[in-house]
Amino acid sequence: MRAALFITCFNDTLFPRTGQAVVEVLERLGCEVVFPEEQTCCGQMHANSGYQLEAVPLVRRFVEVFAEEPLIVTPSSSCAAMVHDQYPRLAELAGDEGLATAVREISPRVHEFSQLLLGPLGVEDVGAHYPHRVAYHPACHSLRSLRLGEGPLRLLRAVEGLELCEIEEADSCCGFGGTFAVKNPDTSIAMLNDKLAAIRGSGAEVVCAADNSCLLQIGGGLSRGRLGVGTVHLAEVLASTGSGPR
Amino acid sequence: VSFEQTPFPAAAAGALADHQLRANLRRATRTIRDRRAEAVGEMPDWEELRSAGERIKRTAIRHLDRHLEELERSIERAGGTVHWASSGEQAIEVVAAVARSHGTDEVIKVKSLATDEIGLNEGLARRGIGAIETDLAELIVQLAGDLPSHILVPAIHRNRAEIRDILSAGLGVEGLGDRPAELAEAARRHLRSKFLSVPVGVSGANFAVAETGTICVVESEGNGRMCTTLPRALVTVVGIEKVLPRFRDLEVMLQLLPRSSTGERMNPYTSLWTGVTPGDGPEELHVVLLDAGRTDVLADPIGRDALHCIRCSACLNVCPVYERVGGHAYRSVYPGPIGAILTPQLERMEEGRTLPWASSLCGACYEVCPVKIDIPSLLVHLRGRVVREREGSARVDPERMAMRALARTFSSRRRYEAAQRAGRIAQWPFVRGEKIERLPGPLAAWTEGRDMRPLPPRTFRNWWRSR
Numbered sequence: 005m006r007a008a009l010f011i012t013c014f015n016d017t018l019f020p021r022t023g024q025a026v027v028e029v030l031e032r033l034g035c036e037v038v039f040p041e042e043q044t045c046c047g048q049m050h051a052n053s054g055y056q057l058e059a060v061p062l063v064r065r066f067v068e069v070f071a072e073e074p075l076i077v078t079p080s081s082s083c084a085a086m087v088h089d090q091y092p093r094l095a096e097l098a099g100d101e102g103l104a105t106a107v108r109e110i111s112p113r114v115h116e117f118s119q120l121l122l123g124p125l126g127v128e129d130v131g132a133h134y135p136h137r138v139a140y141h142p143a144c145h146s147l148r149s150l151r152l153g154e155g156p157l158r159l160l161r162a163v164e165g166l167e168l169c170e171i172e173e174a175d176s177c178c179g180f181g182g183t184f185a186v187k188n189p190d191t192s193i194a195m196l197n198d199k200l201a202a203i204r205g206s207g208a209e210v211v212c213a214a215d216n217s218c219l220l221q222i223g224g225g226l227s228r229g230r231l232g233v234g235t236v237h238l239a240e241v242l243a244s245t246g247s248g249p250r
Numbered sequence: 251v252s253f254e255q256t257p258f259p260a261a262a263a264g265a266l267a268d269h270q271l272r273a274n275l276r277r278a279t280r281t282i283r284d285r286r287a288e289a290v291g292e293m294p295d296w297e298e299l300r301s302a303g304e305r306i307k308r309t310a311i312r313h314l315d316r317h318l319e320e321l322e323r324s325i326e327r328a329g330g331t332v333h334w335a336s337s338g339e340q341a342i343e344v345v346a347a348v349a350r351s352h353g354t355d356e357v358i359k360v361k362s363l364a365t366d367e368i369g370l371n372e373g374l375a376r377r378g379i380g381a382i383e384t385d386l387a388e389l390i391v392q393l394a395g396d397l398p399s400h401i402l403v404p405a406i407h408r409n410r411a412e413i414r415d416i417l418s419a420g421l422g423v424e425g426l427g428d429r430p431a432e433l434a435e436a437a438r439r440h441l442r443s444k445f446l447s448v449p450v451g452v453s454g455a456n457f458a459v460a461e462t463g464t465i466c467v468v469e470s471e472g473n474g475r476m477c478t479t480l481p482r483a484l485v486t487v488v489g490i491e492k493v494l495p496r497f498r499d500l501e502v503m504l505q506l507l508p509r510s511s512t513g514e515r516m517n518p519y520t521s522l523w524t525g526v527t528p529g530d531g532p533e534e535l536h537v538v539l540l541d542a543g544r545t546d547v548l549a550d551p552i553g554r555d556a557l558h559c560i561r562c563s564a565c566l567n568v569c570p571v572y573e574r575v576g577g578h579a580y581r582s583v584y585p586g587p588i589g590a591i592l593t594p595q596l597e598r599m600e601e602g603r604t605l606p607w608a609s610s611l612c613g614a615c616y617e618v619c620p621v622k623i624d625i626p627s628l629l630v631h632l633r634g635r636v637v638r639e640r641e642g643s644a645r646v647d648p649e650r651m652a653m654r655a656l657a658r659t660f661s662s663r664r665r666y667e668a669a670q671r672a673g674r675i676a677q678w679p680f681v682r683g684e685k686i687e688r689l690p691g692p693l694a695a696w697t698e699g700r701d702m703r704p705l706p707p708r709t710f711r712n713w714w715r716s717r
Contacts, residue, residue: 013660016710017670018703023710039714045660050653052611054633058657065661093627148613177570181610186695188608190263193699194574195610224700227685 006036007120008073010066012083013045019216022079025243026117029130030077032243033121042069048086051094053183060098063091067106075124076114079239081215084116085149116146117239118156118214128162134244135165138236139208141199141222143215144177156214156238163241169208171199180221196225203233210234212241258604261579262571271407275576278406282567285513286618293509302502304622307558310493314548317460317493318539324463328525330535335487338368341538345370345452345485346377348536352449352483354379360467360474361385362454363561364489364540366398366583367596370452381452382444384473386437393420399577399585401563402511407576441473451481451532455488456560457503458537461496464524465537468507468517475519483534484523490544491557503560506620510562543596552631556591558621563588565615565625571608580605587615591628599635606632648692667711674705 007030011023027037047062066087070076078084088111095104121127140160146152160168179185179195186192199222203211211226213219216237223235265271290296310317322332335341349357357374359365359381371381371392383392387405391398394416398404405413414428423436453474457466465486467474478484494500508517526535548554566572566586577585582593582602590609594602606629615625640647659665680686686702688694696702708716 011710013666017673017705020706020708020710020713024713027714039711041711041714042663044663044666047660050657052630052633053653054606054630054635054637055650055653055657056630056634057638058653061657062660089627090630144610144612144614148617175614177610177612177614179570179610181612184607184610186692188259188262188571189695189698190259190266191571191574191608192610194266195570196699198574220703221700224696224702227701228687228699 005034005075005125006038006073007075007077008070009037009039010043010046010070010076010078010083010114011039012078012080014083015079015216018220019237022216022237022239025237025239026077026079028243029121029132029239033125033127033130035125038073040069040073046083046086047094048083048090049182051086051090056094056097059090060094060100060103063094063098063107064103066091067103067110070110070113071106074113075120076110077117077120078114079117079214079237080217081116081143081146081150081152082217084114084119085145087111087114089149116150116152116214118152118159119150121159121242122155128158130159130162130242132162132166132242132244133164133246134241137167137169137207137209138212138241139169139171139203139206139210140174140238141171141178141203141211141213141218142175143213143218146214147175152214156212159238159242160212166241169206171206171208171211172202174202178218178221180217182217185221192221193225196221200225200229200231204231208233210236212236212238214238255581255601258579258581258608261581262575262608265575265579270409271576272574274407274409275573278403279567279573282403282513286510286564286567287513289509289513289515290618293505299502299506300620300622303506303560303620304558306494306499306502307560307621310495310499311491311548311554311557313495314490314493317495318490320460320495321458321463321493322539324460325525325535325537326463328463329527330463330525330537333536333538334541335538336541338370338540338542339373341368341487341540341542342370342373342377344536344538345487346374346379348483348485348534349374349379349450354449356380356382356444356448357450357452357485358382358384358444358448358477358481359388360451360453360469360477361388361404362452362487363401363583364454364487365452368487368540368542370487382441382448384441384444384477385469386434386471386473389437389441390416393417397578398583400566401561401584401586401588403563407578441476445473445476445480449482451477451484453478453484453486455486455492456507457494457500458488458492459494459497459500462524464497464522466500466504467521468504469519469521470512470517472519475521478521478523479531481532483536484532485536485538487538487540489540489542491559507560507562510564510618510620543598546598547592547595550595550635553591553595553628553635555623555628556588556595558623559588559592560621561588562620564618564620568614568618569609570612570614571610580608587625587629588623591623591625591632594632594636599632599639603636606630606636667709670705670709674707677704680704
């Protein structure tokens, strides 16, 4: 099976190891991974900040870059949700029938990483070994937009040596919210601090999510508070076959 | 009701510093949230009900002109009088005129958001007429000279001890305890005499049925039933978006509303009245159909979905932002996620322009909305309206410049990769070991309470090319 990696600008620039982990896991499972190098950003930040018109050329770029790819995979639930939820509206806003059609065609081919594993690839146990206490944080877009539900937890439960810890009120937002984090810093940090307290209460050594944007926020708070808890993307847990955290 | 206009981030910062408020809100929102989840969880057809609710409101709003004219005909046929008020002031004038014609300088009120929105109590006070709130929480807010902070529970920001002090001072009751039964008893004694003597009642409406002219108010305390049955005259102020086409639409709405709102299967009191009936209830019924900015909201084909709201407040109770900052930070009668999309539109985008950003877009509000208003999408849409309106001004806007520059960067692979390289160079003065503890400019807001992760030496694409 051939899978085109939609890395997202955020992961490309800030979390390269997540992309490497996706490639490792998929190749281990026998996939052929390709990386269209013309890809840049899906436009989520512009669209969510009120710059919808500026996001339209990025929508166009995305559908062109990935036009020929039968299967597109991304380690970001919010960028996957951007394609599914916002692209149709942006195409409509642009009044571009051709773009609307292209978006309709490409959207079902875009899979968040855990969706690809559990759906088209049909695997739950990817042969990972990760002997740590891990808490799973369901990112808002994983939970309410993509509706991943128990999916990522099923993958984590199949990991050898991994002990799952529960975060109280796990489904409440960590306070990231893109530009919300800097436009409303006090509220964002108040939300984060409650999340950090719940993480401490879980007894986890690392917090795991299917979206690094939450992990930038949570990791930033854990680091500032010197709480001794790490963050790791789901793909990196699943890629791990050795012992220590990656 | 009047709120000073402060941008949301600043107002929120003030509220966040109040630890008593944080504790009160946390406790109260969790209680209502859990109760709602239970009441909704026992309904096997909840999703179908939500879809039915959405369809009813969508139809009602799409053909609002026809339904409103039908409502007027139905009410007048049943012996009521209809007044059209394009502004809050016009609505206040109608209430004042009815009070004057009954020779009273007092009216009793059922809890009503529409009347809070237009500042009815203050408007009547300016005309020498006192408005007495009869809902317990509204009474507390009124006695404390406070502002409501929640759609359903306007005194949610107060705890029991604070409420005891307010009632004790406001009603002149000495030695009052803080048990709910004692607090309610003190209010009841005060209100009974008013119910029996004041000749004019004022209410809002949860629903107004075009087909029959029936007005519906749901409530918990029975004060509403008193206000709508005991006085000689009743004035009902109805926002024009409250119209339902058919009587049978109530079947859906009266299931959706109490479960979403108080987490009850059914609210204790549902009052329905149609015109006047000789010898039974008020002899005079006035219905004020209030616009106050709603027609402007209708003009926005996406934003108009905010008019579907049935004021259940479920979105406030699940909102992580509301739970932290409370209602006052929104500077409006309509706080929380629904307020963030309704207030700026009702104010013709002249006030509340920071409200569409008062959300992390987590989507919890959309999930609980009984009429499926896609609040996150509306927030994003309104952000776009604010940004585009700001473009009209000649002022230099650093955010717009940065966003334009980024869009240009992302439009070419070469520029994007150059920016990645430049970022790695530009960050070096700020990196301390494995982290960045202070960033300059607008990003300083990030490092207020969080460390930043430095850009690693190699991007993913560098790694890809080198493998």
